[in-house]
Amino acid sequence: MTTLAIPDLAGKAVLVTGASTGIGAALARAYAAQKCRVALHFNASRAPAETVAGSIRDGGGEVFLVQGDFSKPADVERVVEESANHFGRLDGLVNNAGGMLGRVAFADQDEAHYDAVMDLNARSVLTASRKAIPWLKRQGGFIINTTSIAARNGAGGGAGLYGSSKAFVSNVTRGMAKELIGFGIRVNAVAPGTILTPFHERYSNAEQIKAMVATIPQGRAGTPEDCVGAYLFLSSDLLSGYIIGQVIEVNGGQLMP
Numbered sequence: 001m002t003t004l005a006i007p008d009l010a011g012k013a014v015l016v017t018g019a020s021t022g023i024g025a026a027l028a029r030a031y032a033a034q035k036c037r038v039a040l041h042f043n044a045s046r047a048p049a050e051t052v053a054g055s056i057r058d059g060g061g062e063v064f065l066v067q068g069d070f071s072k073p074a075d076v077e078r079v080v081e082e083s084a085n086h087f088g089r090l091d092g093l094v095n096n097a098g099g100m101l102g103r104v105a106f107a108d109q110d111e112a113h114y115d116a117v118m119d120l121n122a123r124s125v126l127t128a129s130r131k132a133i134p135w136l137k138r139q140g141g142f143i144i145n146t147t148s149i150a151a152r153n154g155a156g157g158g159a160g161l162y163g164s165s166k167a168f169v170s171n172v173t174r175g176m177a178k179e180l181i182g183f184g185i186r187v188n189a190v191a192p193g194t195i196l197t198p199f200h201e202r203y204s205n206a207e208q209i210k211a212m213v214a215t216i217p218q219g220r221a222g223t224p225e226d227c228v229g230a231y232l233f234l235s236s237d238l239l240s241g242y243i244i245g246q247v248i249e250v251n252g253g254q255l256m257p
Contacts, residue, residue, distance in 0.1 A: 003033045008238045010035035012141075013087035015080065017041040017070065017128060018097030020049035022197030023146065026224035027094060027231055028052055032061030034232065039064045039083035041097065070097040070124040071116060080131035090135035092235055095125045095169075096146040103158025114161065121165035125172060133180065140184030144234050145173050149193040149251050157208060166191075170247050177245030186244050188234045193251025195222040218252030226250060 014031045018024040020042035028040045029052065038056060040063050042049035049065060056063040064086045068075035084090040098121040104113055129143055136143070148155075148166040155163030170189055177187040194212040204212075213221050230248045233239050249255060 003030070006034055006232060006236045006238065008236055009232070011037070012091035012235075013037045013039070013084070013089050014092040014094065014235070015039040015041065015083045015090060015128075015132070016094045016096055017079070017124075018043075018146075020045035020052060023192060023195060023224045023227050024094075024096045025052045026228050027096065028063070029056060030228045030232060031092075031235075032056040032059065032063060035061070036092075037062045037064075037087050039066055039086065041066050041068060041070075041079050041083075043067065043069050043097070070128075071120045073119075073123065073127045076124050076127040077131050080128050080135075084132070084135045089138065090132055091139065091141040093128060093132040093136070093141075093143045094146070094231065095128055095143065097124055098146065098166075100159055100162040104161070105158050106160055109161060117161050117165050118168075121162065122168045122172075125169050129176060133183075133185065136180075136185045137183045140237075141186075142235050143176065143180070143185060143187045144231055145169050145187070145189040147173070147189045147191045147247060149191055149249065149255050151191060151247075152249075152255055152257060173247060174245040181244050186234075186237070186240070188240075188243060188245065189247040190227060190230045190234070191247050191249045191251070192227050193222060193249070193254045195224060195227060195250075197224055212254075216252040216254045220252065222250065222252055226252075 014036045016028045019028040019040045032038050053063045068079040147170045150163030151166035151170045173189040227250050
């Protein structure tokens with residue numbers, strides 16, 4: 001993929017959560033290619049995270065690896081603080097960490113499943129953003145939340161609670177955008193559709209993916225790299241300085257709201 005330079009991103013310190021694989025890994029590489037200083041968060045996938053970090057360093061980029069379980073608020077707070085302290089500043093936060101945690105029908109869910117899904121996908125966005133705000137206020141910056149096509153279509157196949165947690169993220173994006181723009185912090189979101197990542201390798205079989213692709217006018221599932229441009233666009237004041245509280249859908253036409 002050809003990388004076009006976005007001048008106002010160079011030198012910015014950006015924390016990408018959930019960046020060891022999939023969309024997060026592609027974003028970490030993309031920000032590094034823009035000469036950003038990248039904090040790369042991971043949880044259990046240390047080896048893939050180190051591989052991504054190695055590729056960034058090989059390309060002359062600057063990267064800081066930081067581990068944390070984003071189902072635990074204390075870990076979320078620590079990851080943000082360690083990242084900002086490492087660089088001495090924070091210009092951008094990409095709240096990308098999340099997961100389905102299994103396909104469970106609403107009729108079969110228990111309180112523990114609810115807590116696990118909401119803590120990872122919803123609470124972590126609030127906690128990370130809250131810790132990042134004092135740093136972002138110093139010079140202005142951005143927050144980009146990863147939501148999902150499931151936030152709009154209700155998901156399916158036992159993913160309904162996951163979709164609901166992402167709908168929470170989409171609406172939090174709008175509320176935060178209103179509150180934070182006065183401090184020079186722009187908040188937006190990206191909603192990927194069916195993207196071939198370890199997420200679907202874990203939770204979707206070949207038949208389910210085939211059924212999803214059949215609903216995509218572009219005729220194929222997306223790749224992590226297909227999502228990168230939307231995040232970079234929303235990160236740049238030069239390109240999107242008058243855009244706040246928006247959710248960019250990246251789904252090959254699978255949903256056209």
